Amino acid sequence: MLYVLVKTKKGTLVGNYSSDKAGCILGRSSSSLVPMAGRKVADEHAHLEERTDGLYVIDGGHRAGTLVNNVRVKEYGPINKDDVIAISDYRLQFRFVRIGNNEEDSFSKRASILPVKSVEEPSPVNNEKMTRWREKIRRSLVSYMDLRRVNVADMDDDALRIFTAEAIDRIIQDHEDIDSEIDKDELARQVLAEAVGLGPLEPLLADDDISEVMVNARDEIFYEKAGRLNKSEVTFTDDAAVISAIERIVSPLGRRIDESSPMVDARLKDGSRVNAVIPPLALKGPNITIRKFMKERLTADHLIKFGSLNKSMVSFLELAVAQRKNILISGGTGSGKTTLLNVLSNFIPDNERIVTVEDAAELKLYQPNLVALEARPPNQEGKGAVHIRDLVKNCLRMRPDRIVVGECRGGEALDMLQAMNTGHEGSLTTVHANTPRDCISRLEVLVLMSGMDLPVQAIREQISSAIDLIVQQSRFSCGTRKVTSITEVNGLEGGIIQLSEIYRYSQRGYDKEGRVRGDFGATGNIPDFVEELRSRHIEVDMNLFGGAQESEAIQDGF
Known part of the structure; x- marks a missing residue:
């Protein structure tokens, strides 16, 4: 089993990925294990190869090259879990565990979830503080984007996520008054998810054991796990964040949701079914119902x-x-x-x-x-x-x-x-x-x-x-x-x-x-x-x- 932890060069988490095959491509290609973007990334920038003594990375010959621990290489291996492979602005760490090997460590536990952390419910007190700080950082992010006149329309999804992650990282570093009990990495992840993703729904959608996600209101999120309904303590910051998440789902499909058309049926990239209703029809605020599909082909x-x-x-x-x-x-x-x-x-x-x-x-x-x-x-x-x-x-x-x-x-x-x-x-x-x-x-x-x-x-x-x-x-x-x-x-x-x-x-x-x-x-x-x-x-x-x-x-x- 191959686990991959991906960060930016600033150290901001981009995502976690896993594969049951060690041999795979890294680059802009649609078949790449890790989604990548940018002029300095080739379609098949590098590839991984399993050998008897472990996992090797082989450079694909692009002029930007592949670096391992800041040293340019043509081939490197066996890869250690502490080795950092650099491709353009991406920093990757790999953990390779052969089938039948029960060895497990903190890295493989973190990286085994696709594509973000698993569902971990915070205490109500911490959740209130996290929501308050999430709202502050998000407002600061909007101001940051406006001051620099960033044209996000010219960026693809991966480039926008990396740019936004770096901006959030700088903003959090500037806020020295953040409560000590707040996990800054988790705060950055939640703000990023709400800014360019689906917010608190991302960890729920990433959990393969969850079959359905229901947002009744911004602060009422339920999910079905093993046939039983559970309430999530993680919430959206406000109604605007819920509507933004809905628009990010429906816009690529050519559909719309607004006061003149307050109901919509849509789907996620993996085929999961989505239904959303917003005010004035939804009295408690915008709501979303997502019925997930299994990631693997069902037979x-x-x-x-x-x-x-x-x-x-x-x-x-x-x-x-x-x-x-x-x-x-x-x-x-x-x-x-x-x-x-x-x-x-x-x-x-x-x-x-x-x-x-x-x-x-x-x-x-x-x-x-x-x-x-x-x-x-x-x-x-x-x-x-x-x-x-x-x-x-x-x-x-x-x-x-x-x-x-x-x-x-x-x-x-x-x-x-x-x-x-x-x-x-x-x-x-x-x-x-x-x-x-x-x-x-x-x-x-x-x-x-x-x-x-x-x-x-x-x-x-x-x-x-x-x-x-x-x-x-x-x-x-x-x-x-x-x-x-x-x-x-x-x-x-x-x-x-x-x-x-x-x-x-x-x-x-x-x-x-x-x-x-x-x-x-x-x-x-x-x-x-x-x-x-x-x-x-x-x-x-x-x-x-x-x-x-x-x-x-x-x-x-x-």
């Missing part, structure tokens, strides 16, 4: 490990996706529908053309022939909006083999059903509903929202012929998320859509830690499409539907 194996479903269910769903069955993922808010949609979408073969349609892009598909479409809100004049339904209609002209819609929440449900019925088999989408039967009723309502005055019988015929499977996702009170049912749609009989449950999760109470316990099992019903496959001499493992119970490993769920 079906992860879901099995989390106890969200079992191997038989995964094998069945993979078979259904491969055989181009239309799948609808149903579930409540925060139940993990989009996460499951992501996993199932990656079962689609690489030789098929996929078009994804989302309100705010969250899906991460890896197939080569992929087009991703994202809806657009209206501009300041209230014009130029492009809705999900417009995109679904348009994608039918793009020769897709499969259509993946992030969520059907309106009239686009009718267009999606028509697409599934007209040559786009194997499409996937999600709907808000608590049970498979409720999901059918919900679809009927969404189709009526399209403005087409269709009789209920016609709508049900569309649904029964379009949807093959409904996968029900549920979130339990302990925070665990599980696939509680996989149900096949068997057609229309007597005006009622017939459903046949293939898999079911049976709850058996709770364990000592309050987490739900239960079993996944096949009901014994054989899906109709499996019988069709067998009639075409396509082999299917019938043990998947034997009804044998498979015990669940007790996990937190995704």
Whole structure:
């Protein structure tokens, strides 16, 4: 494991990074382990190489060179944890621990968090003083920028962060009256995070164990960890700091938030979902809700490990996706529908053309022939909006083999059903509903929202012929998320859509830690499409539907 601590030449912390691979590039390249910027930094300025006796740094030949402990080198190693590697204005320290080595020290503990310190709650007294000093330093920073007429628009993100960090460092040094119990390094980090980052949200977003962050007001920040809500003692300085953080999220996406448009949906760079509301709609002040995505690519194996479903269910769903069955993922808010949609979408073969349609892009598909479409809100004049339904209609002209819609929440449900019925088999989408039967009723309502005055019988015929499977996702009170049912749609009989449950999760109470316990099992019903496959001499493992119970490993769920 490789840990990297990055500072400026003035000693101000830029960030902490880690990698499970020792060999990597350092420079301006997008594949660089450490984000770097500046004219004195080459795309591949240097690279790291693992050898039998440790980690080596090799200079890439740029005229600015690579320095180790203030001495220019072409190659240096093995690198010691106290060695300082200088590339332009960046100062890097490395800690390399081979797998299986339990050696640990203060450096690796500090650097193992990405990209800032972990969540450490200060005492209420220190928090009040920190907030007061953070406000003072921030005002001084604004004056410092104004006096020097700094044009931040000409700087990229990394250059701005380094310049701002150096300015904050000078300002803190000039304030000799800072309370002795205030950690100046932590004060500098918080001011920097609020000035050019997301403020107190950064350590929460950096903690991989935190799944959701909720800002109710500037001084009320909650986060979900291991399925339970906790209140953070760290706060924003004022409402203006919260709004600045929102603007830094939405501006790169071409979206806006102001009094005329006080609500916005957006995403972070890693795909995490963001919703923000500001006054006059938000009475307590601007609020933010962030639903985090895992940093690593989530696979079906992860879901099995989390106890969200079992191997038989995964094998069945993979078979259904491969055989181009239309799948609808149903579930409540925060139940993990989009996460499951992501996993199932990656079962689609690489030789098929996929078009994804989302309100705010969250899906991460890896197939080569992929087009991703994202809806657009209206501009300041209230014009130029492009809705999900417009995109679904348009994608039918793009020769897709499969259509993946992030969520059907309106009239686009009718267009999606028509697409599934007209040559786009194997499409996937999600709907808000608590049970498979409720999901059918919900679809009927969404189709009526399209403005087409269709009789209920016609709508049900569309649904029964379009949807093959409904996968029900549920979130339990302990925070665990599980696939509680996989149900096949068997057609229309007597005006009622017939459903046949293939898999079911049976709850058996709770364990000592309050987490739900239960079993996944096949009901014994054989899906109709499996019988069709067998009639075409396509082999299917019938043990998947034997009804044998498979015990669940007790996990937190995704």
